[in-house]
Amino acid sequence: MFLFIASEIMLFGSFFTIYFFVRVSAGTPWPTPPYELPVFVAGMNTIILVTSSFTMHWALQAIKRGNRTGLQAGLTLTFLLGLTFLLTQILEYSRIGFAPYTNAFGSVFFGLTGLHGAHVFVGLTLLAFATIRSFRGHYTEEEHHGVEIPGIYWHFVDVMWIVVYTTVYIL
Amino acid sequence: MANPLRSEGEAFRFLLAALVYFGAIAIAGVINAWAGLVVFIVLTIVAGWWWWRSREPARPRQVGAGRPTAPDETRILVIANETVGGAPLLDKIKQLASASDDTTMVHVVSPALNSPLRHLASDEDKARGAAQERLDNSLGKLREEGIEASGEVGDGDPLQAIEDALRTFGADQIVISTHPEGRSNWLERGLVTQARERFAVPVDHVVVDLGER
Numbered sequence: 001m002f003l004f005i006a007s008e009i010m011l012f013g014s015f016f017t018i019y020f021f022v023r024v025s026a027g028t029p030w031p032t033p034p035y036e037l038p039v040f041v042a043g044m045n046t047i048i049l050v051t052s053s054f055t056m057h058w059a060l061q062a063i064k065r066g067n068r069t070g071l072q073a074g075l076t077l078t079f080l081l082g083l084t085f086l087l088t089q090i091l092e093y094s095r096i097g098f099a100p101y102t103n104a105f106g107s108v109f110f111g112l113t114g115l116h117g118a119h120v121f122v123g124l125t126l127l128a129f130a131t132i133r134s135f136r137g138h139y140t141e142e143e144h145h146g147v148e149i150p151g152i153y154w155h156f157v158d159v160m161w162i163v164v165y166t167t168v169y170i171l
Numbered sequence: 172m173a174n175p176l177r178s179e180g181e182a183f184r185f186l187l188a189a190l191v192y193f194g195a196i197a198i199a200g201v202i203n204a205w206a207g208l209v210v211f212i213v214l215t216i217v218a219g220w221w222w223w224r225s226r227e228p229a230r231p232r233q234v235g236a237g238r239p240t241a242p243d244e245t246r247i248l249v250i251a252n253e254t255v256g257g258a259p260l261l262d263k264i265k266q267l268a269s270a271s272d273d274t275t276m277v278h279v280v281s282p283a284l285n286s287p288l289r290h291l292a293s294d295e296d297k298a299r300g301a302a303q304e305r306l307d308n309s310l311g312k313l314r315e316e317g318i319e320a321s322g323e324v325g326d327g328d329p330l331q332a333i334e335d336a337l338r339t340f341g342a343d344q345i346v347i348s349t350h351p352e353g354r355s356n357w358l359e360r361g362l363v364t365q366a367r368e369r370f371a372v373p374v375d376h377v378v379v380d381l382g383e384r
Contacts, residue, residue, distance in 0.1 A: 050190065057183045151179035159189045166193040171200045171207065 005156065014162055015112050019168065022104045023089055031107040035098050039169050045088050046165050049120075052081035053158045066141045068134070075131040075147070078154065082124050085112050109168065116164050119157045126150035192218065245273040248336055248372075249320075249333040250280050250329055251348035252302070252357075255309035258380030260348040261316055267344060267375075268318060277313065277320035278340045282332045299324050329362055330369060337370065345374045348383070 023030050031037050093110075101109040123163025130150050133139065138149055192214055200207025247267055251260060266274040285298035302324040313320040321340075325332025333345060347363055349355040357363075363376045 050186075053183065053186050057179065060179050148179045152182045155179070155186045156183035159186050162186075162189050162193045166197045170197045 005148050006158075008156065012115065012163075015108075015115055016163075016167070017111055019108045019112055022108050031109070032103060032106070035096075035102075035105070037109075038092055038096065039167050041088065042165055042169050045092075045160065048081050048088070049085045049158050049161050052078045052085070053155050055081065056154050060144065060147050060151050063134075063144045063147060064137050064141060071135045071139065071147065072131070074163075075127060075134050079124060079127045079131050082120060082127060082154075085119060086120050087126065089113065089120075112168060113164055116157070118163055119160065123150065123154050123157045126153060163169065177280045188218075189283050190259055191217060204319065230265070230345050231349060243273050244276060245271055245344070246276045246278070246340065246342045247346060248278050248280065248333065248342045248349065249346045250282070250283055250325075250328060250333055250336075250344035251309065251346075251379075252284060252305065253328075253347060254348045254350060254377075254379035254381065255279065255281060255305050256312045257348060260346070260377050261312060261374065263377045264313065264318060264320075266314060267346070270382075277318055278336060278342070279313070279320055279322035280311070280325040280332050280336045282325045282329045283327050285327045295327070298327065315350055330365055332367060333370065337372070342372050345370060346377060347374060348379050351378050 026032070055074045055077040059078060060069050062068075062070025062074055098106045098108050098109075127150055130147050132145060184365065195214060196207055196211050197212035245267070247264060249255075249260070251257075264277055268277070281302040283295055283298040283302040287296055289295065289298065302381060306322045306324060310320055310322050323336065326335055329347075336342075345366065347357070348365060349357045349362070352358055363374065367374045
């Protein structure tokens with residue numbers, strides 16, 4: 001797990017290095033005029049994603065207490081919130097007004113948010129398996145590793161989005 | 172360095188900390204760019220200080236037996252490395268096995284001891300191979316004594332190896348076998364004391380002097 005997290009940090013780190021390099025070396029305002037980033041929509045998306053971490057935590061706490069309904073509800077809500085985040089991001093891409101090939105700013109923006117979106121997709125796949133298994137009666141108070149691992153991954157994805165949102169959209 | 176994403180609970184707390192950290196920087200940055208920089212520096216120093224403090228050995232949480240054991244079953248978890256086939260250890264296991272009428276299950280964990288450099292490079296094949304050889308030897312000796320035992324090669328950190336084994340095997344008793352004082356790295360590192368603090372399972376210590384064999 002440690003090596004996995006380390007490799008993920010290096011992967012995101014390389015994208016952030018490009019972002020800071022482009023932003024500093026370009027010498028133009030960020031985002032490059034005349035384009036604007038949908039800060040409000042992305043802010044709402046951030047709230048959705050952070051909320052999904054709370055429901056994920058709730059799901060795991062529920063099964064640790066033997067509450068299967070709580071586990072199922074928590075995982076379903078987490079999946080739906082994650083899906084909402086991803087669909088909103090796709091919608092945002094279609095309306096944003098620039099493309100990855102427009103300029104360096106566009107490449108960096110789509111590169112960073114797309115990399116994160118890919119991680120959300122992987123997380124949703126893991127959550128889908130965990131959710132289906134929870135409805136099929138899997139997991140107990142003692143045996144819930146299949147929920148714990150997607151949970152760790154999902155929180156990691158959320159942390160990365162907080163970094164992306166703060167640096168790319170706000171600062 | 173402690174991995175902040177070791178469990179879901181720790182990952183969740185890490186997320187909350189990241190939320191506070193980046194939220195404060197973002198709010199200050201929106202108000203004034205310099206204020207954002209100051210908040211960033213201050214919070215980074217605080218986070219660094221907190222991380223440095225957390226490196227100091229704190230009283231660790233108690234880890235239980237991992238899973239419930241059957242009422243007529245006694246489970247003994249043995250942690251041993253080079254001393255794994257020593258007579259005092261075999262005597263101790265036999266003594267524990269004969270102490271009750273319960274079915275005794277013995278599980279031997281042989282930590283794959285590795286150099287720090289090889290550990291960082293995930294180059295563990297040689298260490299695991301050597302540990303497996305020692306384990307096979309040990310299980311063979313236990314069988315010769317009429318004790319049926321299972322075994323596994325564990326993490327290079329003996330405490331971690333015990334914790335991992337407790338999660339799958341569960342145990343009523345842990346037996347740690349070491350070289351005598353002065354020749355044992357594990358004793359020098361306070362392994363037995365740390366194990367007693369960390370695990371909510373009785374821990375027995377057996378000294379095996381291989382020079383006496």
